[in-house]
Amino acid sequence: MDWHTFTTVDFAWMLAIPALPLAAFVIQIFFGRWLPRKGDWVPTTAMGFALVLAVGFFLKAMGIFDPTLYIQSSNPPPGETGLSLAWLFGNAPSGAPNIVFSVLFDNLTAVMLVVVTGVSFLVHVYSIGYMEGDKRYGRFFAYLALFSFSMLGLVLSGNLLFLMVFWELVGLTSYLLIGFWFEKPSAAHAGFKAFITTRIGDVGMLLGFLIIFKHFQTLDIVTIFQKLGETTGDFQHWPGWVTAAGLLVFCGAVGKSAQFPLHIWLPDAMEGPTPVSALIHAATMVAAGVYLVGRFYLFFSPSALLVIAMVGSFTALFAAVIGVCQWDIKRVLAYSTVSQLGYMIAALGCGAYSAGLMHLMTHAWFKAGLFLQSGSVIIGMHHEQDMRHMGGLRKKMPITFWTMLICTLALCGIPLFAGFYSKDAIIAGAMHAAAHGGPALWLWYFPAIALVVAAGLTSFYMFRLIFLTFYGEPRSEHAEHAHETPWTMTVPLMVLAALALFSASPWIFNGDVLGHHLWFPHVVAHPEKVEAGRLVVEKAAEEHGVLPLVMSILVALGGIFLAWAFYYKKWLSAEEWARKMGWFYKAVYNKFYVDEFVMKFIVRPVVFHWNVACAAFDKYVIDGIVNAVGRGGVEASEGSGWFDKYVIDGIVNAVGFTVQVFGGIARLFQTGFLDQYLAFTAAAIALGAVLFFFFL
Amino acid sequence: MSQLQAYIKDLGWIGPELVLAATALVVLLVELYRRGRKSGWSLGLALVITLAAGFGLSWLGRTFSAALGRPVDLRLDVAVLGLVYVLVTMGDLWFKGDKWDRLVPGLVVLAGTLLAGYYAVGLMSALSADPKGTSVFGLQLVDSYSVYFKLLALVSLLVVTLFTMNYRDLKRGFGEYYLCLVGAHLGIMFLVSSNHLLLIYLGLETLSLSSYLLAGFRKEDPRSAEAAVKYVIYGGVASAIMLFGFSLIFGLGGSLDLVEIGRHLAGTAQGSNRVLVGLGMACTLGGLSYKIAAVPFHFWCPDVYEGAPTPVTTFLAVASKAAGFAVIVRIVAVLGQGPGWLEKVTSLMAVASALSMTYGNLGALHQTNVKRLLAYSSIAHVGYILMAVAALFGAATAGEGGTFHVDPRAAESILYYLGAYMIMNLGAFGAVIYIAKSAGSEDMDDWWGLGWKLPVVSGVLVIFLLSLTGIPPTVGFYGKWLLFRTAIAGGFLWLAVLAAVNTVFSLFYYFKVAKVLFLKPAEESRGVTVRPAAVMAVVLVALGLLTLFFGVLPSALESLAGASAAAL
Amino acid sequence: MLGGILNQVAGGEGGILLSLITFVPILGMLVILFIPKKQHDIIRTIAGVATGIPLALSILLWFLFDPSKGGATAEAMQFVERHAWIPTFHIQYYLGVDGLSVPLIFLNCLLLFIAVPASWKIEKGVKGYFMLLLLLETGITGCFVALDFFLFYIFWELMLLPMYFLIGIWGGPRREYAAIKFFLYTLAGSVLMLVGLVAVYLISAKEGNPTFDLMALAEMARSGKLGANWSVLGMGFKTWLFWFLFVAFAIKVPIVPFHTWLPDAHVEAPTPISVILAGILLKLGGYGMLRINFPLAPEAFRRFAVVLAVIGLVSIVYGAFVAMAQKDFKKLVAYSSVSHMGYVLLGFGSLALLGFAGGAFQMFAHGTSSAMMFLIVGVIYDRAHHRDLNRFGGLGSRMPYYAGLASVGFFAALGLPSMSGFVAEFLTLIGAYEGDHTRWMVLIAIVGVVITAAYILWTIQRVFLGPMKNEEYKKFPDISLREAICQAPLGLLCILFGVLPFLLLDTMRPSLEGLMGVLGLK
């Protein structure tokens, strides 16, 4: 690891990137109300500068263009000066376990910095238009700035503990932003649900960190990797606790990136304003889970990777199937995000390290674009989100239509668009994993199949959205006089559409249409010494030749054709096919009854029992796994509340009662009659005499 | 002539008693003079008697000083006599009206007590050299132990007189009242220092008879009459039984002098004439425990304390109890000599202590009349002290020939606690007089929220209650702390635990009073009509400060108790 | 000249800094004694001054305190004042501080200083109220500085009495019941401590040098001399002594079986009193364990550490569950205190240095966060005059600043990272994970963390979010400047020690190492 490439001054400048939004947040929170235009320009300019800095560092890292430029940590080896802060114990002897704050930079960080600052800046600009006239306009920008600070902090932190600190701060800001219009009970509840679900994941992650801290006495990523090297004998045989720790850390990623069991909060998170959905629930926060897996990749043992691949691919397929039957435009995009995240996780699981992270970058751009475009559609349609009332917006909102079309094509993986290059690499990786699978050979077939089918479904439901929204006749009077959104909203759309085209491989300049020499895998890749025990995928493309390429293009076009048939040409009527598929359609329509399952087996038994106690809450707590946990808890506490009141308090009052009773006995003797007194005395004397007589 | 000389010299040792007797005489004189016809011969009679008393006192002073080998300041006697004479003769002219009828005898008694106190302190310092002291007239043993109790008695006399002067319910007959009061204290003086069965009986009777009269002093109130009759009958029976016990002890012990009885009993064989011993022991202990109102013989205590006028109740609760304990310690020390008798007596005492502790505390729970509550609390405290006495004798090892080797620290704890008990109860009863006077009733239900109207006295009452419960910064806590230590050291751990449990019970009723006084807003409480004299409040505050002072720096009272305990 | 005085006051050996911090409030009380009852404002200013001076002195103490000297042993104690008090029983007026007590003294003086402006609403018997408040401060500070067991017991009782009257007279509707219950619980505890006190004294007397000096007793206990050879009901003297003292302090912490007084006391106590009760009085239990209970019976402690950890664990989970079922806002916060104090015990039970550090840090962190939460409840109670969570709703829109401050307080209690709560929980969990037989407990403690997050967020939702349920809440004024000033320093402390925990941990670490040495765990 070449320590001298980045000097302390560079790391100090790096810290400036998160410092800018933090300053903006502080200014906005305390003085936002009195600033001109309620201070929306403060966070926006701050993000602008942060973007410039991020791009600067990106170019510096690309300038070096050396994939072996592995992790640079600001935590100096003993003797060197560096930017680090002994966080837990200042005066502890050097050997003792301690947590030291340090900045960490490598090519992955460079890319993530650009992605986060870029999307955040565009969302800030977009929000100026979108949030116009909102009662708490200033505070929205403050929360956006706080989110950006914590996301950037997460990306830069070199110590797992600080990664977790920023991780939870990101969760907090998503809670605040989802529940931004907290007058709406559904919004407040969605925030609550999001925070608790991610909290469950974070708690798993914390447990993983505990195990690591026990064994390595530190949470600094670089030192962990060095010590990991020694314990696993250069990554050949993996001890059990490493797999366990890896899977627990992955729990955090499952919670944050809405993978299968903990995905239910993301669709409800759409209650928040659309820029929030774009920034947080499409591009950055949900990507944090993938980033964590990417950053900590060395730590995952082959068996852990197997589990990650399975979870990722299942989520991709599962979410894509549900996405097909959604009618709310934002929920379609939400399930599509869950599916694409499944793609990235599956890619990393299958060993396609750089493919997965490239997809993260490209997905960030076009998914953010899609959300912003759907936002402008919603604004155009006066806050109408149901696609059945839309139609024929092509002529009324041309810019939104064209930018949305580009982003949709990118998402479906059509060649020439960014999505194709990253998705194709992932499918290639999956194929490779299927062929060279690790321990459980037949299991590895599942990711490949699932990802291909999901790709088809993705293009089907995306184009279903396009045809329902922009083609055909306007189906409601809102759709009649929909109008284009102002320039502050459309410019970000256009920038994102451009990135959706050229971010993966700038084919206009180097003409590499089929993506043989993409810049991303060249920059973000594995260091060789780790190669040995791992599934190396980088050269997979050549090995399998053109098969994955043809497969992905065919499947994408097939999906588009089907959507065209169903919704544009109406050769096949959607309703008739739905009837034919019968129960399967109903299952898919109801999101595979996951929410209902959670409701039935976890929430309802507790709620019914509990609402006998407090009916007022019943309506409030119906859905969501969070309530399941809460209600499960209340059931136990209801019992302990009773135990507490009757048993323990009972004993204390009983003592008081017995004292009163004994008091009563004492009063019996005090009759007030003199002769009885004398009788008692005489008896006492007699008793005394007898006692002395016998015992003497 | 020399034997007479010796007798006269001995007189010096019982100085305080003589002074008290003189005071009683003077009080009688003052009453006679104020009521009697103002004629020449009565004036002359007064002159003669005062002169005789004066000469007697001064002569006594000289002999006393000779006995002690310390010059006594004669000028003091003359000054006191002058004051007395002026009071007696001219008083009639200036101190007219019934207000002064109440105060003049009181003032005389105060003067007498102070003088007796002066002598007693002199005796105490003289005895500090050899605490064993000398036996006087073969009847008395004037040692630091007995002088300590004499001091306690004098303090109680002082405070009770002050209370009576502020106690409005007594309408007339002040002369007789003070006469009986001084007589009772004279009885205590003799009882405490006596070493002879006869003198014990005489002292006890003097004390009892005068307290019967005192108990029934409020003629117009039937409750006082009832209290008196109960007291006299119960007292009569108990002292008769005790006397019978004494006669049997005399038979067994072969002599009337306690020391000889002890020596004689030590020699008797085990189990000889068990009937006499059993009955004698039971009667004696029964009679004595009537005096301190330990459980099997406590029945008179609550009724009499409630019925009698409050200053008398104070006297009964404080002085007569302390005297009772002094005698019990002396007699048990003697009876203990008997073969195998000691464990029997101590276990009996332990049982009595446990019973009185629990009975006292539980009984007090339901009381609404504060005096009756304090009566039960005094029974409980008797239990605590009996615990220490039992521990004292439990751990005692038989010395050679009729004397005991007793752990001085245990005796010291008993004396310290008696001192602490006196201060606490004087204060508590005084506060009850003050508040009952302004609230118009002794019933707690009428006292709601009075704490805000009489902040000083209620505050002081809370301090006394704290001390009675045994909460740290007070003398009561340190006293209890010593008692606990003696009990645990003496091996009566179960008694100590029972006492701890009782302390927690006692919290209930002591704080019922505090709660009643303070936890109700001021405006709901009864209007306060008349307030007793300010001097009363001053006395109470003084006692309160004393309670706190000895609580924080207990070494002062502790050293006094330690010195006097050495005599045992 | 000032330097001279400062040196004399704070000088290592001859200084009287500790006595000043302890007895300045008493001087304030005496001054108030002579102020006429009607002059409420003068009384309040004097109370403010009388609590302000100790606060300044405690900050000075923290700066002058040299952490490197370590703690928990006689020579490591700083600012020692030692005078004979009752020579016949070898009782000394022996004061001293180390890394454990300095932060808690500062917290105590800060909370009392905050309680004075927070008591502006008290109109009934103002004079009596502030006098008792100052007496309370002396009692608590005294406990933290006393190194003589008897002196500690005296301050312990001294603290008990004003608390009884403060709850009993100025409390809510069921105040007598709550006051008596509080008094009985703590008195039972102190009676046990008294028995321990006596037993220790008698045993040390048998050993030859009768003393109440905690340090000497700890030394004796370590060398195994402090103990008798009899055993009752199968348990030796040392075990009995340990359990007697443990129960006395456990009632104060409070941990599960002895905690039922806390909700009643909090519900009935006026806001500033429950701030002090939750903020500092609970810490006395934990501090008492570290200073007295464990050093006096080290083997018993090492043997029963697992039991302690289990009790702590039960408190965490049980407290969290019961808190969730509460309808009354203050009772919920009270039960959350029970749950949070469970971490302290879990930390101590883990026998690891990080566990002790976590427990000690949690005592400080919980002090600030729960005090802030009670102030928050107080603000709502002053306006709505009820605490029923179901009737609040949608206050966030009417009172934005209040919602902001409240969420800082709630998220600190939640254990959100970057807040002091998280550092304490993280350290405790690390400590628990390192101990071999406390490792499985981490799994259950984690459940506690999730439940805590659930019931706190649910409370925020019921009070601040959602539609405005009740019309007459519309006209509630937002948080006033005075109320905000009370809460601001606590919020800042939560964030400061959350972001930079080494400020506090550096003070505590050497003393904890010293303590581990005394307990024979090193």
Next chain:
Amino acid sequence: MTVPLVWYVFLALILFTIGLVVIVSRHNLIYTLMGVELILNGANINFIAFARALGGKYPIAGNIFSIFVIVLAAAEAAVALAIVLHVFGHFGSVRPEDPNMLRE
């Protein structure tokens, strides 16, 4: 022939028990006082008998004691009767159970 000591003691015991029985059984204050007198006389007999039997340094100590007892018994009777009279004035009866206003 001298009567052995044990008979005297026996006589005293009889007097003592009769006195006790009288006190307990009769519901009249005057009878109670009589019972007390009986017990006192029983004690007197004891004193004189033991004095006679023991001799010792002060042979007539017991006799002097009994004289004192007689004097004090008289004093006590006077005081008791005065109080009983006073009670009779208030409660109109001499039965011990009538005056029980003081009870709790």
